[in-house]
Amino acid sequence: MEAKKVEDKSPWLGRSIGRLEDKALLLGRGRFIDDLGAPPGTLEAAILRSPHAHARIDRIETARARALPGVTAVLTGKDIEALTAPLLGVLKAAAHSFPIAIDRVLYVGEPVAIALATDRYIAEDALDLIEVVYEALPPVIDPRAALLADAPLLHPGLASNLVSDRSFRYGDPESAFAQAAFRVAIDTRYPRNAATPIETYGVLADYDPGADAYDVLSNFQGPFSLHPVIAKALKVPGNRLRLRSPPDCGGSFGVKEGVFPYIVLIAAAARAAGRTVKWIEDRLEHLAASSCATGRLTHLEAAVTGEGRILALDWDQIEDVGATLRAPEPATLYRMHANMTGAYDIRHLKIRNRVVLTNKMPSGLNRGFGGPQVYFPLERLMQRIARKLGLDPLAVIRRNLIAKEAFPYRTATGGFLDSGDYQGAVAAALEEGGIEELYRRREEARAEGRLYGIGFAAVVEPSVSNMGYITTVLTAEERRRAGQKSGAQATATVAIDPLGALTVKVASVPQGQGHRTVLSQIVADIFGLEPEAVSVRADLDTAKDGWSIASGNYSSRFAPAVAGAAFLAASRLRARLQRIAASQLNVAADEIVFAEGRVSARGNPENALSFSRLAASPHWAPQSLPQGEESALSETVFWTPPQLAPPNDKDEINSSLCYGFIFDICALEVDRVTGELRIDRYVSMHDCGPLLHPAMVAGQVNGGFAHGLGAALFEEQVYDGEGNLLTGTFADYLIPTVKEVPAPMVLHRHTPSPLTPLGAKGVGEGNAMSTPVTIANAAADALGLDEVTLPLQPSTLAPRLYGPERRRKEKTLARGRDAVRE
Amino acid sequence: MPRLNGERRHRIAFTLDGKPVSGEAEPRLLLSDFLRHVIGETGTHVGCEQGICGACTVEIDGRPSRSCLTLAVQVEGAEIRTVAGLAAGPETLCVLQEAFRARHGLQCGFCTGGILVSLNALFRDKPEASEAEIREVLSGHLCRCTGYVSIMEAALAAQKRLSGKTHA
């Protein structure tokens, strides 16, 4: 690898400089998808959605809607079906779906018809005039009920609602369980929630009949492995599907992956109407029918020694993906496969993974993606082990952590934990986080009869997903037939313009994270420039830019992968410019230094050129380049780490490239009267390697913490027993405001990854994984609970506060059964 | 308010960020849509149209209001101020905007315009607002990116710099 690490004296990288993105945003001059304008004659779409969780569509009457002045077309599933093919999924066996109901609806909010009109108001008027005759079918909302033999079938073509059932075995779990002094088990239910970006989905689509090609602008965030899925659904080759993103995007957190079925729908509508079509989702549509996290039912058992050492784990996971298995699902269930033993040294395990369909919104990417669902049971189990064995929960965690000397550590399931010092990070968190003081406060509070508790969680945060991990859901034989998948290519281009200024292009499609600023810092350092002198584009145009299926903004891949690729591209371009400068300044290439906008011979600042003059020279006088030197106008790097191999025949998979570490402490008090939870202190220790921009890392941690807090205390997509959505507004689907979110104490250690160009690891998702369970553990400690169900609302805590133990258990079960909020 | 005909468009005129503007609107047209799609003032964002997220907040005759809960025809003759009207000069950030930049009070920036409008009004009308009062005002705005920490820091820093000075 050329130029390994950031040079010691990086003047820009690692500093919290002001963001390039901010000025326009603060002036109200951002360019979000709905700000960009549309070509004359563009039609606006409104979507009629199913009021039923499960029903047959007998008839759709659109004549009255079509007759409304201003309405150009009203399209139903049949019209869209004529222009499209089903959306391909990861599992061939699972039913393939269309982005609109054809003859049956499977969840409340599923698109049923689409009206195109001169403006959105008229399009919505048209929806009122469409008459749909449904024949209601029995819905199945609870994932366990969906598994029963007599459960209503969502897809009549399938034998059951169970679309995948895989069992895995690593090491010798049976012997470990037979030998262990104790078996400790836990049953948990992780709720379906969603990161709800404040900007909703948007699509502007056009079809060119001359070229049989689609041109789509949308706030899709990737992964661009969905580009082929969209192209196939639209029945065009990949080179006839141009996907573009707007310069600004109003948050995503994974959720804007789920716009892809709407890309197909709106693009097909544009083709049917012969006009450009625009659709901006509204909030009700978003909460009902965009995308959310999977719900998960878990039974987890540990084989434990009397000292609390875990010998083996036995996982039984039931994944509720909603009405269809939409690509890339069941990825949520497999993203954590390499780190199913968390931060612990556990060599034996069994895993059973089942994927079940229910009459609810289909799931998709969501911050943490699989992490919250795994760490909730795992870290609840750690506390349960301590309670059962009469040990200190902290001691149980520390007894099982992977030792510093063991890195890099190969997990039982095939993960390659690249680096870490978990014990050191925990010790520092306890010390700097003031654990002794928190213990004292707990003691005092309890002496006064108050309900005060402390919870912990140790979490391994994976980043940079292996594109092959999803295929772990297939058997080795099926994988061989389907062709192996692997890797995580990141791409970056650094180019020079005729005045010698630099432009960086990456395919990272940020939604507010500030990628452009960090890239400007990296490149400024390499060329001795000011960051403002570097222009950065991070939006993607698949017709013009370098990209791969791994492109996009997910799995916290920016700092470890994309920033690294830009670093490598800039380093290569500098090497070329060094050689060109060497011939002009008559010194050896390695004597050329770049600083303060000048290029000079080391130790002889007089022998120099301005950077822009040197950089522009390949534009103006390519003939004068030194012999054998190619042009130096731009450099593109496609970088993929060799560690991301496909799953092997033993189903071992390194599902991510880097693994950061988090240790969280939460101290909280539960109000005896109101049941309200008040966080006294929240400490979050992160080891994500070097920080490229500390303020942005803080922003990711604080933002992830707020998501985790929301998941712990408020958030769930709630359906009643009939499958009616009860959380269709922000007044029902509560997300935390400034009043509910305390500032966490954020601490850092800096163990670099040996596998990424800058040593950085991802940091954007960790608290979405660690915070819900840390808060749950603290609440369990405060209330002396064995079982905790999220979200921990006062209304759900109150009966636990006052009711007898038996009644609490019944309530918990009833809640799991009906998924009805009490 | 004059009698309006639901079938017709009506001409409305008001002052937007200090300049006169006018356009045609059906009585049902939301002010947020009028600002964004008729006038082209896209700094005012729409996050919910349910009156909850606060992204669409503008000042109407000196009071921060949800433009998604206001009809365009209601603001005939009013003074409206949006995020685009806060800047110190055509391309120059005001003290409040500068504080958000310095303290990283934004990530995606989608919620930010509404927040700036509300804080601007608060610090103008009540320069000595307590931290609790600032929180109260900010609790009318949902932000999904920042976890609010940097927003509070930016607000307090701006208040500090503004105190003693008069603000537009």
Ligand code: FES
């Ligand atoms: S868009 Fe007006 S409050 Fe959300």
Ligand code: FES
């Ligand atoms: S900065 Fe993205 S919603 Fe607030």
